[in-house]
Every structure is written in structure tokens, then in C-alpha cells.
Amino acid sequence: MHRILSVNPSLPQHIEQIAHAPEVYRPFACPHCGVAGLWLHGFYERKPDRDGPAAVSLNPVLVARFCCGACGRTCSRLPLCIAPRRWHPWAKQQRVLLDLLAGASLRGAALCAGVACHTARRWRDWLHAGTATFAFMLRSRFPELGRGGDGPGFWTACLSAMPLAEAMAWADHEVSVP
Ligand SMILES: [Zn+2]
Incomplete structure (x- = not known):
């Protein structure tokens, strides 16, 4: 489900x-x-x-x-605006991740989004750990995401194509996220 x-x-x-x-x-x-x-x-x-x-x-x-x-x-099931098992919405996580992808420091990205530094670090590590899995699943549905390469390049391509919430809703078809 x-x-x-x-x-x-x-x-x-x-x-x-x-x-x-x-x-x-x-x-x-x-x-x-x-x-x-x-x-x-x-x-x-x-x-x-x-x-x-x-x-x-x-x-x-x-x-x-x-x-x-x-x-x-x-x-029960959740809408795009609520992230499972997290106290912050996907949109805020996306903002932190995009800042980090753009080269911001962990402290800077956390400050901009109004979250604790350790929270931003946790999101970054979660994304890093899941990149191979998410990239495999999302590319099977959206082949154009294959152009970004692996690692940070994949997320740059993915998050310019769709919000993190939608990417996670797709990924949720196959695995439990986050
Ligand atoms: Zn039953």
C-alpha cells in the first residue's frame, strides 16, 4: 500500500x-x-x-x-504536505537539500530553513544513504533523470523536475520512506 x-x-x-x-x-x-x-x-x-x-x-x-x-x-495514508515519521514537511527538507546541493554549509542551510544543524545533517545523511535506491526507482519511471549522473547530480535533476514530496510519493510505491 x-x-x-x-x-x-x-x-x-x-x-x-x-x-x-x-x-x-x-x-x-x-x-x-x-x-x-x-x-x-x-x-x-x-x-x-x-x-x-x-x-x-x-x-x-x-x-x-x-x-x-x-x-x-x-x-492511514498521508498527503504530500505531511512527511511520514518526521516533524518537518517535505518542502522544508527540500529547501535544506537544495541549499546543500548548491554548496551551502550545513550550518548555513539549517539557519536559512530554521531547523537545527543536527536535523539538517540527518536529512543530508538520509538522502546520501538512499541515493542509489531512490535513483534506481525514480529513473525507472522518469528516464530523463538518468542524465544527472549519480550522487548530487541525480538530486539536482530530480528536484528540478519535481518537488521532493512528489519524488518521495513515487518512491513510496516501492519502499518505505523516509
Ligand atoms: Zn485487514
């Missing part, structure tokens, strides 16, 4: 979606047992942007939870 849906790149869009049509996030089948026919089973709260400009007004936002009638387990 894809945990990231390629919908709602901004938090206000997601909030609107949850208020009026949360079924968009319903998986076709249970990720645990494969049986179809999940039903909406409430919501949980999520902080998608720990200390960004949206923090005060929009945090936390609701994420729809779905329950499987066959095995009784629950699951």
Missing part, C-alpha cells in the same frame, strides 16, 4: 479534504491482510510542521484512520 498519496501538497488543502471528503485517503485494500472494504475509523492528530509558520495556526492537523473488518487492524 502506498502510504503517501499524491494529493494535497499544502496543509490548507489537506485540512479542507479531511473536513469534506476524508474518504480520498481510504486504501483500496487492507495493507495487513489484503481484504478490501475498509471503513473510516476516526482521526488522529499529527504535527506536520513543528515550528514553521503554519505551526501556530494549523498544528496539529487530522489524519484519517481506516479500519479493516477482516483483521481489525487500522491504517
Whole structure:
């Protein structure tokens, strides 16, 4: 099951979606047992942007939870504006990564994005560690990304073709990200 849906790149869009049509996030089948026919089973709260400009007004936002009638387990899916298992949105991670690719120092990139230096370092190391895997998966769908070479060149090509959130939504078809 894809945990990231390629919908709602901004938090206000997601909030609107949850208020009026949360079924968009319903998986076709249970990720645990494969049986179809999940039903909406409430919501949980999520902080998608720990200390960004949206923090005060929009945090936390609701994420729809779905329950499987066959095995009784629950699951949920996230929009493009919320990164799984992270307190910062993809857009902020992308900004740090683009600054680093452009030659900025870790401290400088972190300062510009308003995150701690160790957070920026973690994102950089995560991207570095996953480059071979992400490049392989994304090039199988977007062959034009093959021109950037490996390593930093791949990410420069990738992030000029699509936002990090979309790249991760594609990658999420094959592996669990981040
Ligand atoms: Zn199930």
C-alpha cells in the first residue's frame, strides 16, 4: 500500500479534504491482510510542521484512520504536505537539500530553513544513504533523470523536475520512506 498519496501538497488543502471528503485517503485494500472494504475509523492528530509558520495556526492537523473488518487492524495514508515519521514537511527538507546541493554549509542551510544543524545533517545523511535506491526507482519511471549522473547530480535533476514530496510519493510505491 502506498502510504503517501499524491494529493494535497499544502496543509490548507489537506485540512479542507479531511473536513469534506476524508474518504480520498481510504486504501483500496487492507495493507495487513489484503481484504478490501475498509471503513473510516476516526482521526488522529499529527504535527506536520513543528515550528514553521503554519505551526501556530494549523498544528496539529487530522489524519484519517481506516479500519479493516477482516483483521481489525487500522491504517492511514498521508498527503504530500505531511512527511511520514518526521516533524518537518517535505518542502522544508527540500529547501535544506537544495541549499546543500548548491554548496551551502550545513550550518548555513539549517539557519536559512530554521531547523537545527543536527536535523539538517540527518536529512543530508538520509538522502546520501538512499541515493542509489531512490535513483534506481525514480529513473525507472522518469528516464530523463538518468542524465544527472549519480550522487548530487541525480538530486539536482530530480528536484528540478519535481518537488521532493512528489519524488518521495513515487518512491513510496516501492519502499518505505523516509
Ligand atoms: Zn485487514
